[in-house]
Amino acid sequence: MPILPTDPQPLGWIDYQGIREHVERGPLGHRGRFLQSELPYDWMDAYREMTGRPTEILRIDHGQFEYFYDALDLLVAQGVVPDDPNSESRLVVAVGFSAPLKRSRDDSRLRGWVGRTEILFGKEWDKGHFIAHSIGGAVEGIEANVFIQRRDMNRGWSVEGKKYRELEKYCCANPGTFCFSRPIYLDLTSRPAWVEFGLLTVEGQFRVEWFDNR
Numbered sequence: 001m002p003i004l005p006t007d008p009q010p011l012g013w014i015d016y017q018g019i020r021e022h023v024e025r026g027p028l029g030h031r032g033r034f035l036q037s038e039l040p041y042d043w044m045d046a047y048r049e050m051t052g053r054p055t056e057i058l059r060i061d062h063g064q065f066e067y068f069y070d071a072l073d074l075l076v077a078q079g080v081v082p083d084d085p086n087s088e089s090r091l092v093v094a095v096g097f098s099a100p101l102k103r104s105r106d107d108s109r110l111r112g113w114v115g116r117t118e119i120l121f122g123k124e125w126d127k128g129h130f131i132a133h134s135i136g137g138a139v140e141g142i143e144a145n146v147f148i149q150r151r152d153m154n155r156g157w158s159v160e161g162k163k164y165r166e167l168e169k170y171c172c173a174n175p176g177t178f179c180f181s182r183p184i185y186l187d188l189t190s191r192p193a194w195v196e197f198g199l200l201t202v203e204g205q206f207r208v209e210w211f212d213n214r
Contacts, residue, residue, distance in 0.1 A: 019206070134168060
């Protein structure tokens with residue numbers, strides 16, 4: 001496991017070592033489905049801990065992926081929490097099995113999401129996918145899959161960016177790979193401070209990496 005560049009570790013941190021040891025002892029063909037069924041409970045618990053306010057977590061199926069989404073807007077509409085411009089609906093985790101797609105009208109939907117990135121956020125930022133389009137992620141119908149991402153990571157320019165793209169390329173080259181993308185937040189906005197990306201290799205090894213998005 002990578003070591004986070006913070007001490008102490010932030011809220012939301014999960015120690016996957018015990019999970020890795022357990023799953024890698026199990027039958028190879030069952031490992032991905034086991035992780036898909038069991039990890040969401042850990043992820044939702046960790047998210048509630050890091051968020052510290054009431055949550056409304058929806059499970060949304062789209063293609064080969066399931067998106068866990070905290071629909072804060074519903075809680076505001078119901079009067080459960082007050083409207084706060086610094087608190088946003090946001091992704092908890094996206095998880096599933098890679099299924100490479102061809103380019104589609106989804107690209108124009110991405111360009112229209114929140115307006116022009118450089119004007120709103122600066123030249124250091126891109127509109128990124130938690131689950132890349134190349135492995136089955138989408139924007140149309142599931143805007144929860146989009147976030148403000150460091151450009152050098154999204155485009156593979158930095159050392160960490162190259163590692164990030166390496167994981168995505170692995171999932172693309174091996175359709176049906178179990179993988180997930182989980183944002184870690186330091187505030188109540190939808191921009192993650194870190195992104196955790198995990199996958200199960202064809203040999204059955206469970207790999208998880210953290211990427212700085214600050």
